[in-house]
Amino acid sequence: MTTQVTLPLWAFLLILLFAAVTFASHFLFPSVRWFFRRRMERAVRRLNARLERPIQPFKLLRRQDMIQRLVYDPEITQAIVEHAEAEGVREDVAFERARRYAKEIVPSFSAWAYFGFAIRAARFLSNSLYRVRMVHQDAGLASVDPDATVVFVMNHRSNMDYVLVTYLAADRSALSYAVGEWARVWPLSRLIRAMGAYFIRRKSRNDLYRKVLAKYVQQATAAGVTQAVFPEGGLSLDGSLAEPKVGILKYMLEGAARAERDVVFVPVALNYDRVLEDTILLAAQRKGQRKFRARISVVFRAILRQIWLRVTGRFHRFGYAAVSFGEPLLLSEVDKSEDTPDAISCQIMTRIAAAVPVLPVPLIAFLLLKNGAMSRDDLEAAVADSLNQLAGAKVHLPRNDRNYTVEFGLRSLRERGLIAEHAGQIRLVPDKEELAQFYANSIKHLMR
Numbered sequence: 001m002t003t004q005v006t007l008p009l010w011a012f013l014l015i016l017l018f019a020a021v022t023f024a025s026h027f028l029f030p031s032v033r034w035f036f037r038r039r040m041e042r043a044v045r046r047l048n049a050r051l052e053r054p055i056q057p058f059k060l061l062r063r064q065d066m067i068q069r070l071v072y073d074p075e076i077t078q079a080i081v082e083h084a085e086a087e088g089v090r091e092d093v094a095f096e097r098a099r100r101y102a103k104e105i106v107p108s109f110s111a112w113a114y115f116g117f118a119i120r121a122a123r124f125l126s127n128s129l130y131r132v133r134m135v136h137q138d139a140g141l142a143s144v145d146p147d148a149t150v151v152f153v154m155n156h157r158s159n160m161d162y163v164l165v166t167y168l169a170a171d172r173s174a175l176s177y178a179v180g181e182w183a184r185v186w187p188l189s190r191l192i193r194a195m196g197a198y199f200i201r202r203k204s205r206n207d208l209y210r211k212v213l214a215k216y217v218q219q220a221t222a223a224g225v226t227q228a229v230f231p232e233g234g235l236s237l238d239g240s241l242a243e244p245k246v247g248i249l250k251y252m253l254e255g256a257a258r259a260e261r262d263v264v265f266v267p268v269a270l271n272y273d274r275v276l277e278d279t280i281l282l283a284a285q286r287k288g289q290r291k292f293r294a295r296i297s298v299v300f301r302a303i304l305r306q307i308w309l310r311v312t313g314r315f316h317r318f319g320y321a322a323v324s325f326g327e328p329l330l331l332s333e334v335d336k337s338e339d340t341p342d343a344i345s346c347q348i349m350t351r352i353a354a355a356v357p358v359l360p361v362p363l364i365a366f367l368l369l370k371n372g373a374m375s376r377d378d379l380e381a382a383v384a385d386s387l388n389q390l391a392g393a394k395v396h397l398p399r400n401d402r403n404y405t406v407e408f409g410l411r412s413l414r415e416r417g418l419i420a421e422h423a424g425q426i427r428l429v430p431d432k433e434e435l436a437q438f439y440a441n442s443i444k445h446l447m448r
Contacts (some may be wrong), residue, residue: 035049053150053173055111058223059196063108070102070216079211086207086404089259095209101212105198107176113194114174122167129160130272130321134168135394137325142349146331148262149224152251153348155241155268156230157442158275160321164227165268166195168323173226178217178248180234200248217248218255221263227252228268235283237276240440241356244349246341253341256331265348267326269355269392269394271362271442273319278438312445319361319412324394326355346389358395358443360409365428366440366447368419373427386447393446 049138061069070076076098084094098430126132144150152175154161162177169175177197177416192199200213222225229252231244256263275281284290338344367382368374384404387395397405410426413419418432428436 001143008375009326041443047050052171053146053226055174056224058225059089059109059174059176060111066106067099067102070106070212070219071099071216073219075296076212078217079208083208098208098212101209102216105200105213105216107193107196107198108195108419109174109176109196111174111243113191114196115170117196117313118166118191119170122144122163123170124165126160126321129318130164132164132168133320133322133357133396135322135324136355144264144328145262147224148264148330149221149252149256149333150226150264152226152228152266152268153352154228154230155270155352156232156235157239157270157272158235158277160272160276161230164321164323169228175227175228176220176225178230198307204352214251214254215396217251218258221252222259222261224261231349234290236441237281237290239275239278239281239438240444241349241353244345246345248339249345251360253331253344263331265329265331265344267329267351267355269324269326269352269357270322271357271359272321273359273361273409273439275438276318278435282434282438285289316415317406320359320396320398322357322359322394322396324355324357326351353445355394356446358390358393358446360398360405361412362443364406364409364413364440365418365436366443368426368428369436369440371435373425375424376406376426379410381413390446 058066080094080098082400083089083097084091087094101170150173152165152169154165162179166175174196177195178200179192179197180200180202198216201209202209229248231249232242232245233245233247234242238240252263255261329344329351331344334344334347338347363383363386364379365380367386371378371382380403382404387397387402398408410419413436418429418434418436419426420429421427
């Protein structure tokens with residue numbers, strides 16, 4: 001037992017390495033994970049005490065556990081068998097495909113990433129770029145069943161929508177977004193997953209993939225996870241509201257029906273005096289395709305220009321960004337004859353349309369497009385008439401002053417070169433009318 005053993009230095013170091021790894025994996029790492037898990041649980045309890053809708057336990061599951069729960073669901077197992085038969089592959093190959101889809105979809109929510117970083121970053125970015133206003137906030141949500149699943153349903157004007165709504169809903173709950181493939185770029189994808197968002201392939205026709213996606217959305221809805229969806233399915237290319245798509249909504253309704261859980265759809269309407277991607281969206285509209293090719297060099301130059309304007313004190317925020325919460329729609333109150341995804345999505349879009357905020361730039365652009373060249377007095381009179389017609393609509397008057405609203409709208413349009421003034425007449429620059437129409441379209445349904 002006391003015999004000495006001589007080893008080469010490399011063998012001795014290798015033994016030490018294996019011993020250290022074994023110690024860490026069996027003793028150190030579990031203790032560290034337990035320590036941080038306890039801290040996270042205490043932090044979540046404090047967060048839930050101040051949130052209107054507490055974070056659901058489903059969101060706090062380990063990502064690997066959620067993936068296992070998803071791929072071993074009986075319906076997914078049956079879908080794997082059917083996929084293997086249809087594609088002529090072995091079932092273990094089909095199973096690995098389902099697991100890959102699950103890994104692609106399932107998020108890894110972090111309360112610290114969401115409430116410690118994302119909301120602060122969203123608040124800073126929103127207020128740095130815009131004058132953010134909450135135009136209307138419906139009080140009906142506070143009185144609904146606390147066990148109901150809340151779904152914020154929004155029109156999609158800009159990629160800033162994610163940032164703006166995350167910031168303004170910070171005291172309500174942690175939102176789980178459905179995010180398109182554009183965001184599946186490292187390291188952005190890691191951050192988005194940590195915020196609780198899940199990725200979807202909007203144009204996928206693969207039955208197995210769609211079954212895995214449907215099952216995840218159904219599980220999240222049945223567990224009461226607060227979600228946020230864009231029923232239009234993508235950014236508006238011409239600024240107007242688009243027809244709703246029912247894919248994600250259908251999955252939610254199926255999940256709620258199986259869990260016998262009520263669902264509350266909260267319409268959220270957004271509008272901007274300036275959409276950051278307006279020219280890119282219009283270019284895609286002219287080409288007739290949803291491919292936005294914004295080169296990194298162009299984005300980088302735009303960022304540098306804004307930084308330079310800030311340094312030189314010449315930066316002006318991009319006007320107002322406004323959010324309006326409409327009247328919630330409770331699934332339990334929907335008539336059974338209209339309890340279909342298509343009918344419910346139409347009801348939601350109608351409520352979103354009614355809640356769209358009217359801002360200075362869209363209003364002035366609409367009037368100049370409608371009436372042509374106008375004097376300043378005529379424009380102010382037209383704005384007054386429009387405000388009378390918009391009684392009941394969600395209108396934001398800066399400083400609650402009609403004349404200042406006209407001045408602000410004209411200044412914003414002038415800075416972008418959309419208007420010209422000659423002999424006391426204000427008119428749109430001809431080659432900028434398409435851009436003016438983009439903003440006017442956001443409120444045209446209210447101006448009839």
